[in-house]
Amino acid sequence: GQSLEQPSEVTAVEGAIVQINCTYQTSGFYGLSWYQQHDGGAPTFLSYNALDGLEETGRFSSFLSRSDSYGYLLLQELQMKDSASYFCAVVYRENTGFQKLVFGTGTRLLVSP
């Protein structure tokens, strides 16, 4: 099966930098995605890494190391509105050849003034 691990909660202050780690065990690995979910809302896509290295999108960056089965989401210049849950998710190919998307349990980020 597939398994992902990420911390359950992270706290930080406005303006700071925070890193949310994700480790995974997956066969047929394709890539690692990150999603943000505010309380009461739906998950929204943040980033996708298929290759090793860092992808930057504004204040958010995502990193992947395929050899270490590890990735992280880096949030810079934290704002109060960044308080949310963040999920890593693996895209993998099953024996059928079809691609599936499976999520971790999420990291709750609390940003304080």
Next chain:
Amino acid sequence: NAGVTQTPKFQVLKTGQSMTLQCAQDMNHNSMYWYRQDPGMGLRLIYYSASEGTTDKGEVPNGYNVSRLNKREFSLRLESAAPSQTSVYFCAAGHTEAFFGQGTRLTVV
């Protein structure tokens, strides 16, 4: 510009009742998914569909059935609802970048 649309947004069922959650996408994605979200459990995959006419089980399929009659629509059916199925249900489309519906908050009493 609807993206992924789920209905209903809220539902209360009595134990043993049946219902179908509807999901439609206008993004032309082949892959569609149904997840349930419970506190502290993240998003757990119930069923997925890689293309029209194909479906497969996810992590927690028991008590559910699905139907992918065309590329746009992927429905989730609870034949005999149980209190353990009280949850928030999300439909999604895509895979490297997935788009989610707004969710259905289901309570089974």
